[in-house]
Amino acid sequence: MYKRYHIETAAAILPSTKIGKFQIIREDKCLNCGRCQELCIYDVHKRDAVDPRRMAEPVSYLCKNCFSCIQNCPQQALKMVLSEESKNLGNSYWMPEKIHTIWNEAEEGKIPVYGAGYRGPFKGSGFDLIWTDMSEIVRPTRDGIHGREYIATAVDLGTKPSWIAHFERLSLPRLFQIKIPLLLDTDGLRLESKNLVMAIVKAASELRTLAFLDIQSYTDELEPYLESIALRIPLESIAAINRAPWKEVNLIEIILSQKFRIKELEQALAELRKHNPQALLSLGLASPFPLEEIFTQFQEKRVDVLNLHANGQGRTLDGNDFIADSIKRLHQDFIKKAARDEVTIISKGGIAAAEHVPKLIICGADAAVVDIALLVAMGCRVCSECRPESCPAEIQKLDPELGRQRIVNMVCAWRDQLLEVLSAMGIRDVRRLRGEMGRAMFYHEIERESFESIFNNGGLRK
Amino acid sequence: MKVLVKGNAGPRFLNSVGKFRVSIGEKCFHCGLCVELCPARVFERKEGFNRVFVTSPARCLGPRCQQGSFFCQKKCPVEAIEIETDPQWKTLGDFRWTPDLILTTWQQAETGEIPQDGLEYRVGNSGGGFDNFDFLIKNSSSPSDQEIDKIDTSISLNRRREGKKISVPVPWYGAGMSFGSISLPVMLARAMAAEAWSTFTSTGEGGYPEELIPHGPHIITQIATGLFGVSEETIKRAPIIEFKYAQGAKPGLGGHLLGDKNTPQVAIMREAVCGTSLFSPFPFHSVYSVEDHKKHIDWVKIMNPESLISVKVSTPSDVDMVAVGSYYAGANIIHLDGGYGGTGAAPEIAKKNIAMPIEYAITKVHRFLLEEGVRDEIVLIASGGIRTAYDIAKSIALGADGVVIGTAELVALGCVRCGNCESGRGCPRGIATTDSELEKQISPEWGAHRISNLYSAWQKQLKILLCQLGLKNIEELRGRTDLLRRINE
Numbered sequence: 001m002y003k004r005y006h007i008e009t010a011a012a013i014l015p016s017t018k019i020g021k022f023q024i025i026r027e028d029k030c031l032n033c034g035r036c037q038e039l040c041i042y043d044v045h046k047r048d049a050v051d052p053r054r055m056a057e058p059v060s061y062l063c064k065n066c067f068s069c070i071q072n073c074p075q076q077a078l079k080m081v082l083s084e085e086s087k088n089l090g091n092s093y094w095m096p097e098k099i100h101t102i103w104n105e106a107e108e109g110k111i112p113v114y115g116a117g118y119r120g121p122f123k124g125s126g127f128d129l130i131w132t133d134m135s136e137i138v139r140p141t142r143d144g145i146h147g148r149e150y151i152a153t154a155v156d157l158g159t160k161p162s163w164i165a166h167f168e169r170l171s172l173p174r175l176f177q178i179k180i181p182l183l184l185d186t187d188g189l190r191l192e193s194k195n196l197v198m199a200i201v202k203a204a205s206e207l208r209t210l211a212f213l214d215i216q217s218y219t220d221e222l223e224p225y226l227e228s229i230a231l232r233i234p235l236e237s238i239a240a241i242n243r244a245p246w247k248e249v250n251l252i253e254i255i256l257s258q259k260f261r262i263k264e265l266e267q268a269l270a271e272l273r274k275h276n277p278q279a280l281l282s283l284g285l286a287s288p289f290p291l292e293e294i295f296t297q298f299q300e301k302r303v304d305v306l307n308l309h310a311n312g313q314g315r316t317l318d319g320n321d322f323i324a325d326s327i328k329r330l331h332q333d334f335i336k337k338a339a340r341d342e343v344t345i346i347s348k349g350g351i352a353a354a355e356h357v358p359k360l361i362i363c364g365a366d367a368a369v370v371d372i373a374l375l376v377a378m379g380c381r382v383c384s385e386c387r388p389e390s391c392p393a394e395i396q397k398l399d400p401e402l403g404r405q406r407i408v409n410m411v412c413a414w415r416d417q418l419l420e421v422l423s424a425m426g427i428r429d430v431r432r433l434r435g436e437m438g439r440a441m442f443y444h445e446i447e448r449e450s451f452e453s454i455f456n457n458g459g460l461r462k
Numbered sequence: 463m464k465v466l467v468k469g470n471a472g473p474r475f476l477n478s479v480g481k482f483r484v485s486i487g488e489k490c491f492h493c494g495l496c497v498e499l500c501p502a503r504v505f506e507r508k509e510g511f512n513r514v515f516v517t518s519p520a521r522c523l524g525p526r527c528q529q530g531s532f533f534c535q536k537k538c539p540v541e542a543i544e545i546e547t548d549p550q551w552k553t554l555g556d557f558r559w560t561p562d563l564i565l566t567t568w569q570q571a572e573t574g575e576i577p578q579d580g581l582e583y584r585v586g587n588s589g590g591g592f593d594n595f596d597f598l599i600k601n602s603s604s605p606s607d608q609e610i611d612k613i614d615t616s617i618s619l620n621r622r623r624e625g626k627k628i629s630v631p632v633p634w635y636g637a638g639m640s641f642g643s644i645s646l647p648v649m650l651a652r653a654m655a656a657e658a659w660s661t662f663t664s665t666g667e668g669g670y671p672e673e674l675i676p677h678g679p680h681i682i683t684q685i686a687t688g689l690f691g692v693s694e695e696t697i698k699r700a701p702i703i704e705f706k707y708a709q710g711a712k713p714g715l716g717g718h719l720l721g722d723k724n725t726p727q728v729a730i731m732r733e734a735v736c737g738t739s740l741f742s743p744f745p746f747h748s749v750y751s752v753e754d755h756k757k758h759i760d761w762v763k764i765m766n767p768e769s770l771i772s773v774k775v776s777t778p779s780d781v782d783m784v785a786v787g788s789y790y791a792g793a794n795i796i797h798l799d800g801g802y803g804g805t806g807a808a809p810e811i812a813k814k815n816i817a818m819p820i821e822y823a824i825t826k827v828h829r830f831l832l833e834e835g836v837r838d839e840i841v842l843i844a845s846g847g848i849r850t851a852y853d854i855a856k857s858i859a860l861g862a863d864g865v866v867i868g869t870a871e872l873v874a875l876g877c878v879r880c881g882n883c884e885s886g887r888g889c890p891r892g893i894a895t896t897d898s899e900l901e902k903q904i905s906p907e908w909g910a911h912r913i914s915n916l917y918s919a920w921q922k923q924l925k926i927l928l929c930q931l932g933l934k935n936i937e938e939l940r941g942r943t944d945l946l947r948r949i950n951e
Contacts, residue, residue, distance in 0.1 A: 041890050065880040066890040071475035081549040115883025117804045118813040119556035122590025134714030134778045355815045417811045424714025450825045454943040
C-alpha cells in the first residue's frame with residue numbers, strides 16, 4: 001500500500017520549560033476587586049483557591065504581554081517586568097527567543113504562528129544576513145495543510161558518480177536515504193546520559209534519519225537501533241576498536257584531530273571498508289579547507305560524506321568563519337572541480353532554528369546536523385557552563401520517552417517550516433534547493449546593489 | 463483640510479503606560495509642593511485626603527525636567543521623590559515598534575498633534591532600512607503656518623491617460639484587513655476615517671459587510687486567492703479593485719482560517735460553510751503568467767469599467783519583473799507589500815526570512831520602471847512596516863508614490879503589538895477579534911477619531927518636512943534619494 005512519510009506528533013509537556021517572558025507583580029495596594037480576572041483572557045489572574053476574598057499570585061508564565069490588567073487596575077497595583085529567568089536563558093547566539101521557540105515546537109510539534117508583523121532587528125549576524133526568495137507566479141506546490149506533504153524532503157547520503165566511465169564495470173552507488181535533510185547528533189553539550197542518548201537515537205529511528213554517536217557512548221541497549229546510528233570514531237582509536245557495532249552501522253564518521261597522519265587515515269579507511277563494505281564513510285573536521293584536500297587525496301578510496309564541525313555558535317575553529325560561509329566555499333570548490341555529487345556535505349554546530357536548515361542547504365549543504373537544539377527540545381537552557389549535577393532543568397532525569405517525543409515534535413515543526421520555505425519558492429523537492437544561492441538574498445550584496453549608488457560610503461552625496 | 467470626525471479620542475484605559483516610575487518615600491510629609499510644581503500633573507492631592515498621591519506617573523517627563531525650575535526631585539524639601547526608568551517600559555514593544563513609537567502613536571491619535579515630549583516618534587530601533595535613514599535637511603527652522611498651508615500632500619492613484627482620475631489628499635490609504643481578522647467596529651472606524659480624509663480603506667479577503675456600504679466610495683474591494691466574499695456586487699461597488707497575489711507577512715504561503723474561527727457571521731460574509739477550515743491558497747490557481755493576470759483584470763473591467771486596478775504583490779528577488787508585468791496587464795497601481803507587514807496570523811519563519819525588506823524592493827522596482835520608460839504611467843505603492851510619517855517620506859524618497867497603512871492604524875486604536883491576534887478569543891484589546899464581548903471595547907466613532915487624528919499629525923509632519931527640504935508638494939519628493947543619508951555604516 002502507498003504510504004507517505006509522516007511524522008506523528010503528540011503533546012509532550014515539560015514543566016521545567018514553563019518559563020514566561022514576563023512577570024506580573026501584584027503590589028500590596030491591590031484591593032482584590034477582581035477586575036484583572038474579568039479582563040484577562042489568558043487566566044493569569046485568579047482568586048485564591050483557599051481564600052476567595054483574595055487574589056492569588058499571578059500565574060506569570062501565561063501572560064502574553066497585552067497590558068489589559070495593567071492599564072485597567074483601579075489601584076495601579078499591577079506591574080509587568082521582563083522575567084529574570086527568561087532573560088538569563090542561553091547566550092548571545094542561543095538567545096532566549098530561540099530557546100522559547102524550540103520549547104514551544106517541542107511541546108506541540110506545530111509551526112510557530114503569531115499575529116502582527118515581524119518584530120526583530122533588520123539584520124543580524126550569521127544566518128540572519130540571509131533572506132530566502134519566493135515566487136509570485138508559480139505552479140502550486142501545495143494546497144492547504146495536507147497537500148504540502150507531497151513536497152519531497154528526502155536526501156541521499158553518499159557518493160554518486162559524476163559520469164559513467166565503463167558500462168561493463170558499472171556498480172550502483174552506495175547511498176543511504178534519510179527522509180528529512182536533518183541528522184541528529186548526541187554530541188550536544190557533551191553530557192553523559194544514557195537517557196538523553198536513548199531519546200535522540202529513538203527519535204532518529206522514528207524519523208528515519210541518523211543519529212551521530214561517539215563509540216564510547218555505545219551501550220548494548222542501543223542495539224535494536226543500530227540502523228539509525230552514525231558511529232563516530234576518533235582516527236587514533238580505530239585500530240584498537242574491536243567491537244560489534246561498527247560492523248553493522250550505516251555510516252561511520254572518522255574524527256580527525258588537527259594533526260593526523262595521512263598514512264594512518266588511509267589504513268583506517270581500508271580497515272573500515274574491509275569489515276563494513278556497506279557503510280558510508282564520513283570525515284569530520286573543524287576546518288573546511290583540509291577537508292577538501294583530504295577528499296582529493298582519497299578520491300579513489302571514496303570518502304562519501306564530509307561533515308564540517310562548527311562550535312555551538314556556528315563558528316569553525318580556525319579563522320572564526322561562520323558555517324554558512326564555509327559551506328558556501330566548500331560547495332563552490334567542488335562545483336569548480338565538477339565533483340560536487342561525488343560527496344555529501346553536511347555540517348554540525350550552530351543550527352538553532354528551523355530557518356537555519358533551508359539557509360544552510362541554500363549555501364550548499366545536502367543536510368544539516370542538529371545537536372544542541374535537541375538538548376534544548378529536552379529542556380536544556382544552554383547555560384554558560386554545563387554542570388550536570390546542578391542542571392536547572394534536571395535534564396539527566398528526563399524520561400527518554402518524553403525526550404523522544406519532544407525531539408520528534410521539534411523536528412516535525414522544523415520540517416513543516418522547511419516546507420513553507422520551499423513552497424514559497426515553488427520548489428517541490430529539497431534536493432533542488434541545494435546551492436540555489438540565486439534563490440536567496442544576502443544582506444551585503446543586496447545592500448550594495450540597492451544603496452551603493454545612493455550613499456557613497458555612508459557619506460553625503462550632493 | 464477639514465476633518466469631519468468629531469468627539470472623544472482620549473485613551474480608553476484607566477492607566478497610561480509611561481517611561482518613568484515615580485514614587486514618594488516615607489520621608490514625605492505631604493507638603494504638596496510637588497503637586498504645585500509638576501507641569502505634567504503627576505502628583506495629586508485628592509479631595510478629602512491629607513496626603514499626596516502619585517496618580518499619573520506615566521505623564522512624568524523624567525530627567526528632561528532637570529533644567530526646569532519645577533524639577534520636583536531637587537525641590538522636594540525632604541528628598542522623598544524618586545524617579546527612575548520604569549522596568550515595565552522594557553516589556554512594551556519590540557525592535558520595529560519601540561515603546562517610544564507605540565506611545566507617540568497613541569499620543570498622536572489622541573491629540574492630532576506632533577509629539578512634543580521628547581520621545582522618539584520618527585524611527586524605530588531595527589538598525590537597518592528606514593531606521594538607518596535620515597533626511598538631509600538644509601533649513602531646520604520651523605516654517606510658518608502660511609508656508610505649511612501651501613504644501614500639497616496629495617497624490618494621484620491613476621497615472622495612465624485613460625480611466626477615471628482619482629487622487630487622495632494624503633499619500634496613503636488603508637490596508638486590506640478582513641472581517642474576521644479585525645472586528646466590525648474597527649472596520650467601520652477605518653472606513654469612517656478614510657471617508658473623512660477622502661482616501662480609501664480595503665476590505666481584505668473576508669467579504670464586504672453591509673455596514674460598510676454607506677462608506678462605499680472609500681472602500682476598496684480586495685480579490686484574493688480564496689475569492690472569499692467576492693461577488694459581482696462587491697466588485698461593482700468599488701472605486702478601486704485590489705488583486706492580492708501575496709502578502710508581505712506570508713509571501714508565497716496561503717492563508718488558513720481555522721474551523722472554530724469560522725463563526726456563522728464569518729461564514730455568511732465569506733459565503734462558506736461555518737465551522738469548516740477555510741483555505742486561501744497560494745497562488746491564484748488560474749494565474750500562471752502575465753497573460754493570465756491580464757485576463758483577471760479584463761474580467762473585473764467588464765464588470766466595473768470605471769474601477770482602478772491595484773495589484774498587491776510581495777517582494778521576491780524578481781519583484782521588478784512582476785511590477786512590469788502588472789503594468790502591461792493594465793494595472794493602475796502596483797502595490798509592494800514588504801516583509802514587515804502586519805497579519806492576523808502568519809508563520810514566524812515567513813515574516814522574518816522570506817522575501818526582501820520593503821526598502822530594497824521600492825528601490826529596485828522604481829529603478830526598473832524608470833529604465834523601462836513606464837514609471838510615469840503607474841503608481842507605485844509601498845506597504846509592510848510603514849509606522850510613521852517619516853517612514854512614508856522615506857518610502858517616497860526611495861521611489862514610491864505613496865504608501866498603505868495597516869498596523870499603525872491599529873496601534874492608534876490601542877494595539878500593543880502583543881501578537882496574540884490569533885490565539886483563543888482573539889485580541890484582548892478588542893481590535894483583532896470577532897468575539898462579541900471583546901469587540902465592544904471599541905466604538906467606531908472613537909476609533910475613527912483616533913485614526914483621523916493620527917492622519918492629521920502625520921500630514922503636519924510631512925508638510926513641515928517638505929518645507930524644510932525646500933519642496934512644494936509630495937510628488938516632488940519621489941525618487942529623491944539625494945535627500946537621504948544613512949545614519950550608520
